[in-house]
Amino acid sequence: MAILINEQTLTFTLQTRSTSYQMAVDEHGVLLHTYYGASIDPEDDLRELIVRSDMGFSGNPPEAGSDRTYSLDTLPQELPSSGVGDYREDMIRLRHADGSMAADFRFESWEVLPAAQPIPGLPALYGDEQEPGETLILTLKEKASSVKVKLYYGIFEKENVITRSAVILGGGTAPVQLEKALSCCLDFQHEELDMIYFSGRHAMERTLRRVPVGFARTEIGSIRGTSSHQLNPGVILCTPGADEEHGLCWGMLFVYSGCFTAAVQKGQRCGTRAVMGIHPDWFSFTLEPGEQFCTPQVILSCSDQGLGALSRQYHDVIREHLCRGAWKHAQRPVLINNWEATYFDFDEEKILSLGRQAAGLGIEMLVLDDGWFGKRDGDTSGLGDWVVNEKKMGGSIGQLAAKLHGMGLKFGIWFEPEMISEDSDLFRAHPDWAIRIPGREPNRGRCQLVLDMSRKEIRDYLLDRISAVLEESQADYVKWDMNRSVCDLYSSALPAERSGELFHRYMLGVYELLERLLQRFPDLLLEGCSGGGGRFDAGMLYYSPQIWCSDNADAINRLQIQYGTSFFYPVSAMGAHVAVVPGFRERRSVPLKTRADVAMSGSFGYELDLSKLDKEDLEQIPGQIALFKQCYALTHEGDYYRLCMNDRMSAWGFAAKDRTSAMVTVVMTEAEANPLPVYLPLRGLDPDKRYRCSLTGTIRSGRSWERAGLALPQTPGQYESLVITFEQTED
Numbered sequence: 266m267a268i269l270i271n272e273q274t275l276t277f278t279l280q281t282r283s284t285s286y287q288m289a290v291d292e293h294g295v296l297l298h299t300y301y302g303a304s305i306d307p308e309d310d311l312r313e314l315i316v317r318s319d320m321g322f323s324g325n326p327p328e329a330g331s332d333r334t335y336s337l338d339t340l341p342q343e344l345p346s347s348g349v350g351d352y353r354e355d356m357i358r359l360r361h362a363d364g365s366m367a368a369d370f371r372f373e374s375w376e377v378l379p380a381a382q383p384i385p386g387l388p389a390l391y392g393d394e395q396e397p398g399e400t401l402i403l404t405l406k407e408k409a410s411s412v413k414v415k416l417y418y419g420i421f422e423k424e425n426v427i428t429r430s431a432v433i434l435g436g437g438t439a440p441v442q443l444e445k446a447l448s449c450c451l452d453f454q455h456e457e458l459d460m461i462y463f464s465g466r467h468a469m470e471r472t473l474r475r476v477p478v479g480f481a482r483t484e485i486g487s488i489r490g491t492s493s494h495q496l497n498p499g500v501i502l503c504t505p506g507a508d509e510e511h512g513l514c515w516g517m518l519f520v521y522s523g524c525f526t527a528a529v530q531k532g533q534r535c536g537t538r539a540v541m542g543i544h545p546d547w548f549s550f551t552l553e554p555g556e557q558f559c560t561p562q563v564i565l566s567c568s569d570q571g572l573g574a575l576s577r578q579y580h581d582v583i584r585e586h587l588c589r590g591a592w593k594h595a596q597r598p599v600l601i602n603n604w605e606a607t608y609f610d611f612d613e614e615k616i617l618s619l620g621r622q623a624a625g626l627g628i629e630m631l632v633l634d635d636g637w638f639g640k641r642d643g644d645t646s647g648l649g650d651w652v653v654n655e656k657k658m659g660g661s662i663g664q665l666a667a668k669l670h671g672m673g674l675k676f677g678i679w680f681e682p683e684m685i686s687e688d689s690d691l692f693r694a695h696p697d698w699a700i701r702i703p704g705r706e707p708n709r710g711r712c713q714l715v716l717d718m719s720r721k722e723i724r725d726y727l728l729d730r731i732s733a734v735l736e737e738s739q740a741d742y743v744k745w746d747m748n749r750s751v752c753d754l755y756s757s758a759l760p761a762e763r764s765g766e767l768f769h770r771y772m773l774g775v776y777e778l779l780e781r782l783l784q785r786f787p788d789l790l791l792e793g794c795s796g797g798g799g800r801f802d803a804g805m806l807y808y809s810p811q812i813w814c815s816d817n818a819d820a821i822n823r824l825q826i827q828y829g830t831s832f833f834y835p836v837s838a839m840g841a842h843v844a845v846v847p848g849f850r851e852r853r854s855v856p857l858k859t860r861a862d863v864a865m866s867g868s869f870g871y872e873l874d875l876s877k878l879d880k881e882d883l884e885q886i887p888g889q890i891a892l893f894k895q896c897y898a899l900t901h902e903g904d905y906y907r908l909c910m911n912d913r914m915s916a917w918g919f920a921a922k923d924r925t926s927a928m929v930t931v932v933m934t935e936a937e938a939n940p941l942p943v944y945l946p947l948r949g950l951d952p953d954k955r956y957r958c959s960l961t962g963t964i965r966s967g968r969s970w971e972r973a974g975l976a977l978p979q980t981p982g983q984y985e986s987l988v989i990t991f992e993q994t995e996d
């Protein structure tokens with residue numbers, strides 16, 4: 266049993282393999298948070314950790330009478346009240362019919378369900394036969410109105426994961442306005458904490474940042490309509506000394522692809538409150554009596570073994586309980602994408618010759634990127650007209666795909682469904698389908714406008730068009746791109762007082778379309794993309810088990826991007842390709858071997874004009890594909906270890922779950938004359954098994970490899986790389 270309830274004291278303890286999360290209802294019905302950390306004995310009630318004192322200027326609710334030590338402003342809470350004397354971050358803000366804004370939630374009832382619960386219309390972790398999950402639902406009622414909130418706690422014991430989400434229920438006879446509807450609040454009572462988050466920009470996503478949590482509020486978020494390149498919707502809190510292998514750390518990962526906030530702040534008693542959810546800016550939602558609003562899910566995880574273990578817990582739960590469908594564990598095909606090979610400048614013959622050469626080298630799928638449809642020879646026109654340009658492609662999409670299939674290749678195709686070009690037949694027919702404000706000229710991003718995905722008729726059109734192309738071409742894969750941020754919020758389909766609902770309804774619409782597409786094409790492999798990693802989040806991973814990690818395929822920049830990405834997301838989720846050098850962005854030349862070694866720690870492919878490679882490079886490709894396949898079980902199903910990331914080099918490794926093999930990749934990023942030797946730490950080996958190292962041929966026990974490490978016989982030069990494997994041996 267992962268959920269333990271003391272019905273007398275109303276104490277709820279959620280137990281995972283090695284963590285505990287505890288809540289308790291106090292004498293006034295407030296749901297307190299008492300503990301989250303390494304496992305405790307579940308019969309122990311930790312509410313005594315909450316020390317009450319009269320703080321001054323922290324007022325008291327009426328039921329506290331003359332007890333000035335009881336204040337909502339100082340208690341650690343699961344669902345903090347709003348507008349009634351807790352001056353810290355709130356989670357749910359209501360505007361009642363009379364204009365008042367108080368929201369004071371008190372415990373009403375509990376319920377346990379023996380499985381993980383889906384969230385209507387939203388992505389969420391799911392249970393399966395091996396691990397169905399368990400759910401605790403706590404219902405709280407707003408003190409002076411009929412609004413109720415159901416707090417959902419899902420438990421995935423094996424992965425040390427607890428999920429949180431909330432359902433807000435309208436009641437009574439009048440609508441209530443939701444002004445803020447976050448998913449999760451985590452109160453820490455005394456710990457000094459660091460906050461880790463991941464920031465960046467287009468083509469340089471997810472750089473790790475670490476700051477001490479202080480009294481100044483630190484907030485990350487997005488109001489771009491997507492989770493964004495700029496800040497990823499995941500936060501780690503950890504003890505200041507925490508590193509890869511030591512220290513307490515807690516992760517909060519948002520399963521949502523739209524606007525979000527995550528705010529962390531130390532309070533006057535030095536405790537920290539962290540909240541996460543849909544960004545309250547540009548958000549409001551009208552809840553009629555009897556209606557409900559579901560918040561997206563937050564995946565919480567905790568480790569007292571450092572950041573590496575925390576990441577592995579996220580990788581496991583994402584791979585097992587978020588990614589779905591035929592491609593969850595199936596080996597993903599090695600692909601060639603024509604985008605960086607041709608950009609818009611291609612025709613049938615160019616694609617077929619790229620395919621022919623790729624097939625000859627052992628590449629398994631050709632992805633036809635942007636430019637195959639409508640009038641689309643540049644980025645100013647054509648989006649929305651999802652009909653093949655037969656003149657450019659020399660015939661129908663079915664004919665082209667059949668020729669590629671005939672070469673033994675799978676066929677993948679690019680769409681950017683959520684967009685519309687003003688110069689398109691679709692826009693000429695339906696100018697009101699674009700999001701823009703009547704009477705104002707719209708702002709453009711990459712010369713294009715955004716479709717109002719909240720509207721069903723638009724989604725129906727897209728599903729029809731995409732399905733027709735997929736059916737005709739028998740496509741195996743779709744790259745689902747999204748190339749601008751959203752602004753000029755207005756939907757002609759929403760009444761004025763509901764205009765604050767558009768951002769969220771947009772996301773619900775995107776998810777609904779993705780779901781319908783996958784139901785119609787259950788074997789389709791989807792790759793998410795938003796100008797690379799602008800929507801690299803757990804929400805999209807529910808639909809697309811891989812996402813193009815970044816438009817920057819420079820192997821050296823990718824070290825940092827893939828490193829930052831790895832804190833929450835598994836390698837199987839990261840689309841990573843070998844691209845041409847020098848890249849036009851950073852103008853750097855990196856050997857083909859290094860480009861491949863970095864990309865194969867991802868969902869692997871090539872994205873360059875093969876006809877321009879020299880003979881030696883071409884000859885390497887079959888071996889690279891073979892190595893990727895040899896290591897696939899390690900990279901895509903194994904445990905991942907960040908080993909080293911400094912100015913000189915980057916190294917990471919994988920170990921098989923059954924500990925029969927492991928691998929390490931190392932890339933030198935800064936060479937020196939008279940180089941110093943390189944010593945690599947190794948992780949994930951069974952201390953009592955013996956392993957042979959592919960580089961040195963040496964055999965040692967896992968214990969010796971882990972404790973003594975590996976000395977590279979020769980220090981690699983600038984931008985050189987090595988992939989070293991360790992196989993268990995009986996020798």
Ligand code: DGJ
Nearest residue numbers: 604634635794796797816
């Ligand atoms: C942005 C993507 O990230 C690229 O890979 C490519 O598909 C272009 N869009 C095409 O317009």
